[in-house]
Amino acid sequence: MEEFMLENADRYKTLVNGFKPAPASKKAASETTSASSDIIVATRIRPMLADETTAGFPESVFRRGDTNTVDIHELRRPVRGLPTLNSSSYTVDQVFGPYTSTSTIYKSLVQPLVPWAWGGGVGTLFSYGQTGSGKTFTVSGLERHVGDTLMSGTLEGERKVYMCIIELAGQTAYDLLNSRKQISILEDSLGTTQLAGALEHHITSLDSWIEYVNIAASLRKTESTFKNDTSSRSHAICRIRIENPALPSADDGLLYLVDLAGSEAARDRSTHDASRMKEAREINTSLSVLKDCIRGRALIDAEALSADGGKQAKKAYVPFRQSTLTKTLKHVFDPAGARSLKTVVVACVNPCLADVGASKNTLRYAELLRVVVPKAEAVEYDPFIPTTWDNAQLRAWIDTSSGTPAVSSSILTPLETGPQLLRLPVPEFLARCLKTSGVSKEQAQAFQTKFWKLHIDSKKRSESKITSKEAPALAGGSGSSTREKAPSRLELMNSSVDPEPGAASIPFKQRIRPGMVVSYNAPPVWSSTTNLVPVKQLAVVLCPATAVNARVKDMQGVQVNPGTTGTEQAEGDDSEKRKPERYLCSMVLPGIMPGSYGIGLWHQGTVDVDQMEAEVVLEYDPATRFYYMAV
Ligand SMILES: Nc1ncnc2c1ncn2[C@@H]1O[C@H](COP(=O)(O)OP(=O)(O)OP(=O)(O)O)[C@@H](O)[C@H]1O
Structure with a gap:
C-alpha cells in the first residue's frame, strides 16, 4: 500500500x-444541539517529520x-x-495546525484549567492519538507551562501544591517519582480512589517542578515500535493536588495531565508478537471505556443543570469501573461525586499519508467525545429557578438574599449566569464570598447551601409539574376525571419514602423495612472507633439483626446477631420471641455540600427499635449527587 x-x-x-469541500449544510444554522461547554475536544496536527518527508510521503x-x-x-x-x-x-471544537506552538495551545486550552483547580475544581487534560502523533511532546510541553503558572505567584491566595506522577501499564501501576515502584489503585471505604504507595511531592518552586517532570519522563516505560522508537505503551498520569489552607474542610483542587498510550496504526501491528498484541488490545479497551466515561459524565452534568430538568437529555451511563485508567481517574467520572469538572482532550494526529487510516480513527474518536446536548433555548426567567437566571438576575438575587452584610455580587459573579454559578467549585464559591469584608465562613456556607437548595427545590417542582401535566393524558380516553398520576415505585426510588400506599398512616415502628432512614437517640456505637461523625444520628435500616449469621460483625467488631450460635434457631417457633428488636443499619455521613448527606454503606452498626425516634425521608439529588432531607 x-x-x-x-x-x-x-x-x-x-x-x-x-x-473543493461540499458547501456546509444548512443544518448547522438550525441546529437544536450544541457541544457541551464542560469538555473541549481539540486536534493538534503535528508537522511532518524528516524521515516521512525524505521517504516521499x-x-x-x-x-x-x-x-x-x-x-x-x-x-x-x-x-x-x-x-x-x-x-x-x-x-472538533478547536484545530491547531502543524505550526502552532505548544504555548499557544496552552493559552487557549489548558490555562483556564489552572485557576479552576486552584479554586477547588477538577481539571483534566487528555492527549490522545496514534503512536508517534505527538502526545508526549504536547503533554510534556503543557506540563511545563502549568508549572510556570502555578509557581508564578500570580494566582490569588495561598495554596499548597502536591505532585504525583504514575504510569499505568495494563492493570499495573508504577510510581514514576519513586524509581518506578509498583503501587496499588485502591478505593477506600468512602469510595475515594487512593494511589496506595505513591509518593506525593510538595512543590514549592518551578525548578523542583521541572526536576520531577523530567525524572518521570526518563522513567516512563518505553518500548520500541515500528513507528516510533520512544513510543510509550502505557498511560502516564500527572496528578496535581492543590490544598487551600484557608478552607481545610473543603475539597482539594485537582489537575490531571494524562498522556494516553498510543492507539496504534494497523500497519504497526503486523510486526508485533502476541504479548504486544495483548498490550494493544488492553490499550484499546481502556481508550474505549475512557470515551464512554467522558461522554457519559458530560451528559449527566448537562442533564443536571438544564433548565428543563434534563427531560430532553438521554440517560447516560459512566462505566468508570471497567478499566484501571478510569478507576484511577474516578474523580473525573464518578456520577456519584459532586466535583465541578472541566475536561480538555487534545487528539494528536500524524499528517503523513502512510498513517492516514490511524488519523481517521483518531479524529472519529475525537468527534465521538463531543457531547451534544440540547441547545440552551431562551428560557423564561423564573425567580425560583436559578438555571433561568442571567448575570443581572443572579446578581440582583445575591444582593438581596445573601444576608448581612450582603455578599458582593460583583466579586462572586462578575460574569456568571445562574447555571454557571451552579457549576462553580464549592471552595471557589466560598472563597469568593469571603472576599466581601465582614462575611464570615458560616454566612458564606449558609448562603451557598441556600443557593443549592433553591436549585434542588426548583428541580423537584419542575419534575412534579411534568408529572401532573402527564396525568390528564394518561387518564384521558376513558373520559374519567383528571387524576394526578401517582409516582411509580421506580420514580420513588430516588427517595427513602415508604413506597406502599397509605404507609404514612401506620406508625413507622410497625413498618420498619430495609432502606428506611431513622433518627435515633442513643449515642452512636461507632463514633468511638472512627473519626467519621454520623450526621444527626441518622441510620439506614439494612435488615433485622436476627437475619444475619454469626459471622457478621458491626464496625466495632461486635457480633450483630448473638443469637445465631445454635440453640435459638432450634427453639424458635414463638414468633413474639423472635420479633427483631434491633436492626443492622448503615451510618448516614456528612456530604460535601452543607446540608447534604452520604450513606456509608459499609459503616454498619445496630440500632435498637426502642432508640428509634422517627422516620426521616432522604431524597437523592442527581445534580449534587448527595442526599438531602425532605422537609
Ligand atoms: N508539534 C510538534 N513539533 C515538532 N515535533 C513534534 C511535534 N509533535 C511531535 N513531534 C515529534 O514527533 C515524534 C513523536 O512524538 P511523540 O513521542 O510525542 O509521539 P507520541 O504520540 O507520544 O507517541 P507514542 O504514543 O508512541 O508515545 C517525536 O520525535 C517528537 O519530537
Whole structure:
C-alpha cells in the first residue's frame, strides 16, 4: 500500500490541490444541539517529520481554512483507471495546525484549567492519538507551562501544591517519582480512589517542578515500535493536588495531565508478537471505556443543570469501573461525586499519508467525545429557578438574599449566569464570598447551601409539574376525571419514602423495612472507633439483626446477631420471641455540600427499635449527587 502511495504521490498532490469541500449544510444554522461547554475536544496536527518527508510521503491531514474542520484525503485504488481521491472531514471544537506552538495551545486550552483547580475544581487534560502523533511532546510541553503558572505567584491566595506522577501499564501501576515502584489503585471505604504507595511531592518552586517532570519522563516505560522508537505503551498520569489552607474542610483542587498510550496504526501491528498484541488490545479497551466515561459524565452534568430538568437529555451511563485508567481517574467520572469538572482532550494526529487510516480513527474518536446536548433555548426567567437566571438576575438575587452584610455580587459573579454559578467549585464559591469584608465562613456556607437548595427545590417542582401535566393524558380516553398520576415505585426510588400506599398512616415502628432512614437517640456505637461523625444520628435500616449469621460483625467488631450460635434457631417457633428488636443499619455521613448527606454503606452498626425516634425521608439529588432531607 505504501508503494502505491509513493508511486502516485504526484497525482495525489494534484487531486488534493483541486479539492473543493461540499458547501456546509444548512443544518448547522438550525441546529437544536450544541457541544457541551464542560469538555473541549481539540486536534493538534503535528508537522511532518524528516524521515516521512525524505521517504516521499505527502501530507494527508489539513485544517480547512480557519474553521474547526479537518479534511483527510487518501488515495483510492480503482479496479480500472487512475487512482481517485477519497476525502473525509471531521469537526472538533478547536484545530491547531502543524505550526502552532505548544504555548499557544496552552493559552487557549489548558490555562483556564489552572485557576479552576486552584479554586477547588477538577481539571483534566487528555492527549490522545496514534503512536508517534505527538502526545508526549504536547503533554510534556503543557506540563511545563502549568508549572510556570502555578509557581508564578500570580494566582490569588495561598495554596499548597502536591505532585504525583504514575504510569499505568495494563492493570499495573508504577510510581514514576519513586524509581518506578509498583503501587496499588485502591478505593477506600468512602469510595475515594487512593494511589496506595505513591509518593506525593510538595512543590514549592518551578525548578523542583521541572526536576520531577523530567525524572518521570526518563522513567516512563518505553518500548520500541515500528513507528516510533520512544513510543510509550502505557498511560502516564500527572496528578496535581492543590490544598487551600484557608478552607481545610473543603475539597482539594485537582489537575490531571494524562498522556494516553498510543492507539496504534494497523500497519504497526503486523510486526508485533502476541504479548504486544495483548498490550494493544488492553490499550484499546481502556481508550474505549475512557470515551464512554467522558461522554457519559458530560451528559449527566448537562442533564443536571438544564433548565428543563434534563427531560430532553438521554440517560447516560459512566462505566468508570471497567478499566484501571478510569478507576484511577474516578474523580473525573464518578456520577456519584459532586466535583465541578472541566475536561480538555487534545487528539494528536500524524499528517503523513502512510498513517492516514490511524488519523481517521483518531479524529472519529475525537468527534465521538463531543457531547451534544440540547441547545440552551431562551428560557423564561423564573425567580425560583436559578438555571433561568442571567448575570443581572443572579446578581440582583445575591444582593438581596445573601444576608448581612450582603455578599458582593460583583466579586462572586462578575460574569456568571445562574447555571454557571451552579457549576462553580464549592471552595471557589466560598472563597469568593469571603472576599466581601465582614462575611464570615458560616454566612458564606449558609448562603451557598441556600443557593443549592433553591436549585434542588426548583428541580423537584419542575419534575412534579411534568408529572401532573402527564396525568390528564394518561387518564384521558376513558373520559374519567383528571387524576394526578401517582409516582411509580421506580420514580420513588430516588427517595427513602415508604413506597406502599397509605404507609404514612401506620406508625413507622410497625413498618420498619430495609432502606428506611431513622433518627435515633442513643449515642452512636461507632463514633468511638472512627473519626467519621454520623450526621444527626441518622441510620439506614439494612435488615433485622436476627437475619444475619454469626459471622457478621458491626464496625466495632461486635457480633450483630448473638443469637445465631445454635440453640435459638432450634427453639424458635414463638414468633413474639423472635420479633427483631434491633436492626443492622448503615451510618448516614456528612456530604460535601452543607446540608447534604452520604450513606456509608459499609459503616454498619445496630440500632435498637426502642432508640428509634422517627422516620426521616432522604431524597437523592442527581445534580449534587448527595442526599438531602425532605422537609
Ligand atoms: N508539534 C510538534 N513539533 C515538532 N515535533 C513534534 C511535534 N509533535 C511531535 N513531534 C515529534 O514527533 C515524534 C513523536 O512524538 P511523540 O513521542 O510525542 O509521539 P507520541 O504520540 O507520544 O507517541 P507514542 O504514543 O508512541 O508515545 C517525536 O520525535 C517528537 O519530537
